[in-house]
Amino acid sequence: MSQAKAYAARSATSPLAPFTFERRALRDNDVNIDILYCGVCHSDIHVAESDWGPSEYPVVPGHEIIGRVTEIGSRVSKYKVGDLVGVGCMVDSCQTCPSCQQNLEQYCDAGMKGTYGARDMIDGSLNHGGYSDHIIVREEFVLSIPEALDISKAAPLLCAGITTYSPLRHNGVKAGDKVGIIGMGGLGHMGVKFAKALGAEVTIFTRSESKISEAKQQGADHVIVSTDDAQMQAAASSFDYLLDTIPVQHDLNPYLNVLKVDGTHILVGLIEPIEPAVHAANLILKRRVLTGSLIGGIAETQEVLDFCAEHNIECDAEMIKIQDINEAYQRMKKGDVKYRFIIDMKSLKE
Numbered sequence: 001m002s003q004a005k006a007y008a009a010r011s012a013t014s015p016l017a018p019f020t021f022e023r024r025a026l027r028d029n030d031v032n033i034d035i036l037y038c039g040v041c042h043s044d045i046h047v048a049e050s051d052w053g054p055s056e057y058p059v060v061p062g063h064e065i066i067g068r069v070t071e072i073g074s075r076v077s078k079y080k081v082g083d084l085v086g087v088g089c090m091v092d093s094c095q096t097c098p099s100c101q102q103n104l105e106q107y108c109d110a111g112m113k114g115t116y117g118a119r120d121m122i123d124g125s126l127n128h129g130g131y132s133d134h135i136i137v138r139e140e141f142v143l144s145i146p147e148a149l150d151i152s153k154a155a156p157l158l159c160a161g162i163t164t165y166s167p168l169r170h171n172g173v174k175a176g177d178k179v180g181i182i183g184m185g186g187l188g189h190m191g192v193k194f195a196k197a198l199g200a201e202v203t204i205f206t207r208s209e210s211k212i213s214e215a216k217q218q219g220a221d222h223v224i225v226s227t228d229d230a231q232m233q234a235a236a237s238s239f240d241y242l243l244d245t246i247p248v249q250h251d252l253n254p255y256l257n258v259l260k261v262d263g264t265h266i267l268v269g270l271i272e273p274i275e276p277a278v279h280a281a282n283l284i285l286k287r288r289v290l291t292g293s294l295i296g297g298i299a300e301t302q303e304v305l306d307f308c309a310e311h312n313i314e315c316d317a318e319m320i321k322i323q324d325i326n327e328a329y330q331r332m333k334k335g336d337v338k339y340r341f342i343i344d345m346k347s348l349k350e
Ligand code: NDP
Pocket: 040, 041, 042, 043, 044, 046, 159, 160, 163, 182, 183, 184, 185, 186, 187, 188, 205, 206, 207, 208, 211, 245, 246, 247, 248, 250, 267, 268, 269, 270, 293, 294, 295, 332, 333, 335, 339
């Protein structure tokens, strides 16, 4: 066992505060990672605040982890001490079901184990995430960080990156397609970069008029202010794909209306239940598809890291100290972040 320093939420309403706990002893297929940086995902807020049903506390959030290997188990072959590595949203799965066999561990029949909030498959202890000084993860769920990436900006690729890259690839987005990205936050701004890299014509849908010029700087070809009905109507039946990153319940109908025949609306923001109801006519009359997507498998997460190194894609981030995490959550809820907070984990030692 090793003692870990961390920040945790003790209840749905208490702010995150310093917390000390024991990480498990290293197993023979485990890698021990000294955490350098951890991105702040809106899912961290959802779980810390029990937005998705009651969470098990304490919650140590964080699933966009970059660090350096300090120790390896006797059977570890992929990594050695000193390697720069990453950990994303999952730390285990059954490895044998059809999904796992197809490198889709996120859809594991036994349920993938989240980096935080889930229970360890072997000893049943509660997993704690990356707002901590180190983490112990089985090697199959550890990613290699390409040297070409700026490690101070790479952490968000492990969730925001893979969660937007995977559905664009899976749905076959290609050059010339008209793609709308809904919500320009951590996921959305990465979605713009990937859709552009795949050759699509990209439109940002934002509530925030102030983001119009920034959206263009991010590479978006067009911007639609989603609160302006006239702009939404003018875009009717013109999009092939929508990637919806809004983290709260919202009306999908005006968005479905902008899709062409056979257009696809991909949900990644987990909004339960969908309210107000989707009108069946909005699907049936144009054979539109409403679908969803969960992060991406480990092999595809490695692919996105390599893709970003090759295409010079990086996250736009604001570095913070762990002591600023509660203020960062408040700012994220207001959409006031360009576009991802990354915690410099050195600050835990202060
Ligand atoms: P952010 O907070 O960084 O960004 C969300 C964006 O959505 C905001 O920037 C804002 O964009 C828009 N938005 C926020 N609130 C509202 C609102 N009330 N009405 C309309 N638009 C709003 O969040 P993330 O990008 O980190 O995460 C987005 C969602 O995706 C979260 O729910 C998260 O849990 C989920 N997620 C899902 C994953 C999956 O595998 N499916 C993986 C990771 C995250 P603007 O100001 O431009 O309108």
